Amino acid sequence: MKVLVPVKRVIDYNVKPRVKMDGTGVDLANVKMSMNPFDEIAVEEAIRLREKGAATEIVAVSVGPQKAQETLRTALAMGADRAILVMTDDEVEPLAVAKILKAIADEEAPGLVILGKQAIDDDSNQTGQMLAALLGWGQGTFASKVEVTGDAVAVTREVDGGLETVSLKLPAIVTTDLRLNEPRYASLPNIMKAKSKPLLQKTPADYGVETTPRLKTLKVVEPAKRSAGIKVAGVDELVAKLKALGVAA
């Protein structure tokens, strides 16, 4: 079974994003970029499926600028077998990404597509579900456990009240939540080896996908700031404050 793993190059999760002065977006110039953390979990899960014998080949895909190559090389260094970069300098919305991935899935015929549940830049949480809709496949979103048996996959999902397990017919879509696994670090020999793994370059036009955005960003601002309040000296003062708030008798 082939596994397709889409990955996105985003601002590193340790960097505090700064809103541009002109209100057009977030300043990404000279900012450290990395693989979206949920996508790292997706790559790791694919590798574990291969280690268990459930997967045979892992293909990493990214839709983004030339520099997204680095993100794909990271996936290759972790253990993906080959990569496809769909090159574009435009911002591509989840719907258009899903359309490109659908075209790639039609060509590659994977048994599973594993994606991060959301990217930490636009926080949309849409691409996996949209891809499932376009392919007409089942979807196991926000996964904390994935088990492939025969022609089905059981996905345990993080839901509001706890956990839920669904069984999906293969091929299917899985989106990852944080507790699914802890991604490995790529070793130096594997980073070197990744440099010679195949990386195919494509464009959205190759897949006949129009990427014009449907949502226009009118402005981006910083959220309203909370100002620091007061410090109390001890428990008695805190009890008095709680009583004043009406939360304690």
Add this chain to the structure above:
Amino acid sequence: MSVLVWVEHEAGAVKDATLSTVTAASQLGDVHLLVAGAGVGSVAEAAAKIAGVAKVVVLDDAAFEHALPENVAPAIVAMMADHDAFVAPATSNGKNIAPRVAALLDVMQISDILSVEGPDTFTRPIYAGNAIATVQSADSKKVITVRGTAFEKAAREGGSGVIEAATGSDAGLSSFVGAEIAKSERPELTSAKIIVSGGRALASAEQFHEVIDPLADKLGAGVGASRAAVDAGYAPNDYQVGQTGKIVAPEVYVAVGISGAIQHLAGMKDSKTIIAINKDEDAPIFQVADIGLVGDLFKIVPELTGKL
């Protein structure tokens, strides 16, 4: 304009997340509710009474019992012939279903809106709430998820919607296997008036419960946790408050031993009053706290619990 709203329900009752979603939807047009499930007659009746509701569409069939998106989304798409927008709360169900509907309609979804600025214009958080974007949709139909804490709850009484039955089928792609839903006597996090949350400073699962639970019980509060505490195994994941967990906005949020990482603040900074207890006086949590107390939580919290 008519708006179809996904009703989040559990054990025969309409959940609060639905009520704030109704408020957001009413700013767009006439509100029609969709109740999907098996044996949901009483939910539909309760839904019809929500203030401002014109119509309740009911999908009552075993295929919809667990809100599997493979079955629900095509049924919603069929209803969208008569609606201009589909609006769902940004709950795990809403986030699971809405994008599937959007893609089938060839619409770009607007996730997690904080406000309705116009018929096609909304604000939404990006970068874990470190920035707020105003976006305008060019799609003729809208698919939207709503952040519950950003809208007032519609009243549960006062409406008299017409109840109408709809049909759909099992797509045969997925099946429900089981669930482990945490049972708790405490209020649910997303609707609790008071929340007591613990962080990594609690240092073990035993101490987390020994310190946090009695205070929460005393205050009638829900219990939350930071991602660090969840990752360390001190608290289960459904306690998690933050960008990657639940977004909460209670009247009072008590952060115990939580340093205040960006990702945690993203989940609770809209709380009305934030109280922080932490031994590090430079912890970022104090920059957003209304009331701070610097000191050893293992001394302070039991003393506080005793004095309340």
